[in-house]
Amino acid sequence: MSAENTTPNDHANPAVDGSELIRFDKVTKRFGDNVVLDNLCFDVASGKHVTLIGPSGSGKTTILRLLMTLVKPDEGTIKVAGDYLTHEEKGGRLVPAGERHVREVRKSIGMVFQQFNLFPNMKVLRNITEAPVHVLGMGKDEAEERARELLELVGLTDQMDKHPSQLSGGQQQRVAIARALAMRPQVLLLDEVTSALDPELVAGVLDVLRDIAHTTDITMLCVTHEMGFARDISDDVLMFDEGRVIESGAPEKIFSEPEHDRTREFLSAVL
């Protein structure tokens, strides 16, 4: 994995074996006059767990939202498993991707949101089976069988006939994790998944995620303020500030001996 926003001269050290699953190439994103991401380049290799840290407004969440195609980049390209995400090649030129292309590439990405975003009009089980049945075309029995396995993984088998509103925040978030996994994504995006939870419910959600991180080969991109969790699961940590990666490396290094003043400052504020 590499991260730099320096020169427009591409990637200083791209994953040589070509195993990078995600590649941001000179991505810029603005909201009005505010430059949220500034000419950002970084790769994530398949199977890695990468945590994005940094002060709020530094662009971490925007990276996840770009990958989920919830927002579009103003400049630059994003590749997932070798395919352009928001562009496609037509007649040798790169043009904005059509809906069909986006859906094809997006298949490999799943996301868990800060606010859970479960469907309140569906029971827990149907929240998990809806997309496998209607998007992947899976049979109803198979989808339900798999949903039960996933509910077991997140420890909520006994809640499957309830509506989301009958569950606690922590339970809802665990259902949301199961729902995302039901689509068998290669990449799981975790956007501050414990920030909306009461403190005593955080541990249950993090335990589930630790379990997934350690027992599957799913690639994870994680925006979190839970530094202990980040240290546990991450292969790499990227420190963001003002739309740029200012420092990256193994969690031991970033958390114990950060090079950058800004990183030290940030860590001393959150740890």
Added chain:
Amino acid sequence: MQWDWSAVADFMPRFWDGVLVTLQALVLGSLIAFALGLVWAIAQRSALKAVRWPVTVITEFVRNTPLLVQLFFLYFVLPEWNITFSALTTGIVGLGLHYSTYTAEVYRAGIDGVPVGQWEACTALNMPRGRTWTAVVLPQAIRRVVPALGNYVIAMLKDSPMIATIGALELLGQARQFSAVTFQPTEPITVVGIAFILIAYPASLLMRALERRLVR
């Protein structure tokens, strides 16, 4: 003033014809208003300007011109282009079209009320646009707006006598014809007034029951 029960009895055959027309106008008009309003509301959220624009023009135009003018246009002007419907059909379509522009606004508010996170969750699950609407957005939106839709059913009932002006003789139209012949307006018009209450009240109870079932 004398109350003449025999006039009431004489009015009854026309009264039942009127009831039938009023109920047809109400039920079918409501169905058109509910369905067409939904079409307008969804079209106005289309990514294509070529879809949004005409729909906005049509709905603003219909909402801001009198129902009576629309009924006259449908009944007296369209035949100039050889488009002819019966008075009742025209009345039903006119009521449905007119009220669809109001239900469209109701649906729009309901759709706007669905949190953006619901749309984002659908994107994250790679759900196609159509499925996002039918499985996630509309069930949540419609649940919220049933009470407001119910109000328009009652409003439509109260506007339904307008279709008598193009010859679809609903309750009030029948009463007026009857009194024009017999010179006894008191009995038929009183009976019709009571009949409107007897239709409107159960209709509002029905909407309230529906509301209780849907709104949790």
